Amino acid sequence: PAAVPKQDHVPIHHEIRYPSRPFRRVRLVIGQFTVELFPKHAPLTVEHFEQLISSGYYKENAGIYRAEPGFVVQGGGFVHDKLSPLGNVQVEYSEERMVVLARNKDPLSGNTEFSIMLADNSAINAPQGTSPGYTAFGRVYSGYPTVVAIANDMAEGYLAKKNKDQ
Numbered sequence: 001p002a003a004v005p006k007q008d009h010v011p012i013h014h015e016i017r018y019p020s021r022p023f024r025r026v027r028l029v030i031g032q033f034t035v036e037l038f039p040k041h042a043p044l045t046v047e048h049f050e051q052l053i054s055s056g057y058y059k060e061n062a063g064i065y066r067a068e069p070g071f072v073v074q075g076g077g078f079v080h081d082k083l084s085p086l087g088n089v090q091v092e093y094s095e096e097r098m099v100v101l102a103r104n105k106d107p108l109s110g111n112t113e114f115s116i117m118l119a120d121n122s123a124i125n126a127p128q129g130t131s132p133g134y135t136a137f138g139r140v141y142s143g144y145p146t147v148v149a150i151a152n153d154m155a156e157g158y159l160a161k162k163n164k165d166q
Helices: 043-054 057-061 144-153
Strands: 021-028 031-037 063-068 072-076 098-101 114-117 136-142
Antiparallel strands (some): 031 136, 063 072, 098 136
């Protein structure tokens, strides 16, 4: 088997796929980053995310729409009031670089939005009271400076989807 590249040294000029460690590249106007998915920890969410990618959903209907330095970068179909044609995903199971499925108060409302943690937000993402928490389904494997740049440089009201992000 091929050697697994070290973190932040992943060649991103081609699609990265390992049978046990799936990766997805996110290309934006500001740069790109690679997300390692966790199918063993969050199989339903990873399958849902992969189906959205395969269907072209994120190319046509989504973008980065929220950025709070030191806290979170959020993206998905929220800006376009689009729901996934696949329906919602239940909560299955965070720290800096984690990618979590965003949802409202309903634990079965996870759909197309995702958040990238910019700090250890475990206390927010963990189960609390009647809230089951948020499903962490991946982490930023490489290109993390791009995510931080989005958080720091995204102007209020600016949609990173502009100019055909993929």
